[in-house]
Amino acid sequence: MRKAKTERNLDINSEISVKEALERLNLTKNGKLTNAAILVFGKEPQKFFLQGEMRCAKFKGTKAAKPFIDMKVIQGSSYEQIDAAEKFVLNNIRKAAWTVSGQVEREERWEYPPDAIREGITNAVAHRDYSSTANVHVSIFDDRIEVWNPGTLPEPLTPEDLKKEHKSIPINPLIAHALFLIKYIERWGTGTNDIIRNCVDSGLPEPVFKEEAGGFAVVLRKSKIPELSELELNERQKKAIEYIKEHDRITNREYQILCPFVTKETLRKDLNDLITKEIIVKRGVKRGVFYEFI
Secondary structure: OHHHHHHHOOOOOOOOOHHHHHHHOOOEEOOEEOHHHHHHHOOOHHHOOHHHOEEEEEEOOOOOOOOEEEEEEEOOOHHHHHHHHHHHHHHOOOEEEEOOOOOOOOEEEEOOOHHHHHHHHHHHHHHOOOOOOOOEEEEEOOOEEEEEEEOOOOOOOOHHHHHOOOOOOOOOHHHHHHHHHOOOOOOOOOHHHHHHHHHHHOOOOOOEEEEEOOEEEEEEEOOOOOOHHHOOOOHHHHHHHHHHHHHOOEOHHHHHHHOOOOOHHHHHHHHHHHHHOOOEEEEOOHHHOEEEEO
């Protein structure tokens, strides 16, 4: 109650009893706890809802196959699961050094934006179908993170609708309201657009929203921009990669300015090697030629 009062200016006495608080939040019915009350605030909700747990795993490669690199079954209340799942993901992804325009020192960033990760997990917990015996799955692959929850989108929403302005249509309104009060969600239909914005601002492709296998999935795709530590490149090529990171592209002339004491033929071979390694692609013709990441 104290957090709801602070975060949402809830007009309620933060010192009232638990029973009164639950009644005020419509989390009791005929004197008994609702399912939402048990799931969001219960100490051991899995005693009553075994499906209300979350399974998180990191796989080697791009398919869900054993052996796991890491795996965890997360139980507890809704907000405890959200926090624990976010921590699991951050423990299993890396930070990379980025060159930022106007800054001398490199900036460390997560390979996936934490805000997008948290939003995807929170939405899965808030909007899943709790009548299903399936669990929420958080899967980390070499090229993506997938957050899947049982239950499809409420009508009339489609995956494409989530990429534009839309209304919030909570499947579990009591759970959504409780998470709203502690500022885990906003209930304005902005969550998916926040995920898109966070990914694009971090240099990642737009996330994928899809319905599959009786559920809904959010897929965060890894950046196409390569990490220098993973590539076998000479120092000139590394300069070219850093330049493209900052300017989105590089021309032959710009590469020559970066490496003024190297022949044009050597620089041409450098760029062709990057093309062969499927790091960059050549675009344009004649004097309009430039190179950018694939």
